[in-house]
Amino acid sequence: MKKSNSQKISLGVFVVISTLLLISILYFIGNRQNIFGKTFKISAIFNNVNGLQLGNNVRYSGINVGTVKGITMINDTSICVDMVLENKMLKHIKKNAIAAIGSDGLVGSMVINIAPNSEASTPLIPGDTIVSYSRITTTDMLSTLNTTNENAALLVSDLLKITSAITEGKGTLGLLITDEEMAFNLKKTTSNLRSMSLNANKTMVEIKNIITAVNYDESFAAVLLSDSISATQLKSIITNLETSSRGIDSLMLNVNKVLLSANSGSGTINYILNDSTLVRSIDAIVKNLEVSSVKLNENLEALKHNFLTRGYFKKLEKQKAKEAKKLRRN
Template identity: 25%
Template sequence: MKITNETKVGALTCISIAILFIGYSFLKGNNVFSSENTFYTEYDNVEGLAVSKPVLVSGFQIGRVSNLTLQPNGKIKTEFKIKEDYAIPSNSVARIVSADLLGSKAIVFELGNSTSMARNGDPLLSDVQANLLEKVEPLQKKIENLVVKLDSVLSGVNSVLDANFQRDFKSSVHSISISLKNLEKITGDVDGLMGQERSKLTNILSNLESITTNFKNNDQKINSILTNLDQMSDQLAKTQIKETIDNANQAMMDVKSITDKINKGEGSIGLLLNDEQLYNNLNNASQNLDQLIFDLKNNPGKYLKISIFGKKDTK
């Protein structure tokens, strides 16, 4: 049977149309040779995402983006074609991630832990991963602010580091150098002195070691002596303190008795302190005695008769 050219052309045309359809469907994310489930979600921004972009789970492709549709509310409805072999939990998250440094995007499914699986046509949760530029931009602003502050600080430092400051700083460094030299000299002198007195220090340390050894060897005797001294001092302190307190109490009682007698007018001191008449008499007697002594000094002849020739004096 001979095939005509028209039949060949028709068959070739049908094959070409079929290949074109399959290729177009593949580019749109549709696989005509396998059954797939369709899921969708909505994003506020799908920059870098396009139809036929892969849908990945842990880096493994399980499907493709099949359609992008702008909704009346401004969001973009994104549909995914997932191979029927893979079960997707209903609480899975479809996250837009950066596929490369050029800004290309892909979809990564973060599988949830729900026991119920999403069915064909069910919506999924959505999320967008911040791209590298969005992460770098805040850091860039911080760096710019830091550079501005650093420039201000450097300007302030330059204004402080004037000629006078540099001269004073050099003078300070020179003074520090001189001080270090003097300290080095003092250290050398001390080292020399220690070398000269090394033998004496060795003897002193040897004596101290001998003394401490003796103390260590006679530790029990020293403790016994100190215990005896402690007991003796305690007994002596107790005896003397008791005797002193008794004597002080007796003395206070005697003083109190004397004071009571004086207050009552008993005894000479009590009479002198409490008998006003006796005090007045003594005061008058003292005045009369003063007058008598004064008169005796001024008129001794009034009281003494002296005869030069032995004549008997008359009254």
């Protein structure tokens, strides 16, 4: 009887401990899977889940905030991943957050990392689908490396053909490398071009110095360069000078004709120029006129002082004075 009771007590203790242990395990697992807490659901669409499985962790900024609850194939290029997150993260995660699949360490299980976006956005609503980012997989990297290797092999083959043609002296570059005369001519041409460039540079410096030396405030050159009215006037002056020059040429031709006619003809001009007797007569007449003019002035002066004509001259002087006053008033 005692033996039976001890067995019952041991069995009861085992059952109680097993029950407590089972409850603890269930609570621990449920706590990790958010069974006993309030949660909300969101989704993300990926092109490749990279081995993601149900129950894998979901992290937000490196903190575990939920788990993967469903993986559904939409089509051959889209896979919908449903996530269950803690309800307390609802106010922190925004609609423009970005989900990406990564690994937990080098050889760990896959996880979903949700990263916040730097741009402002509205809070997340349960059931929303956030933007996803698919990282490059190892297979993609190997495929890219394989393509790169093939392109590199083709490039090396083409370079080998080009270098072989150059070595054989084919093409312009091959001639430059193998033909010494052509290389010398090219070197000489380059030297000539350099000399021309230096001379052109010197000429430009001299022109710049000339332009800098021009006084743009007072110089005639500055007026011609900057004042369009003065330039038009100068152009008109040059045109008038050309016209005057043609008129002077025509006048000189006529004068030459007149002189030739005077020298060779028998007219009055020739007679005046060549007859010395006429010249002496004209000289005597001029002298007589000068003497007569002096005597006439003396006679006029005498008449001014004569009592018979003195009144007349005074009257003339008064009349001249009145006219002078009128002119001053006007």
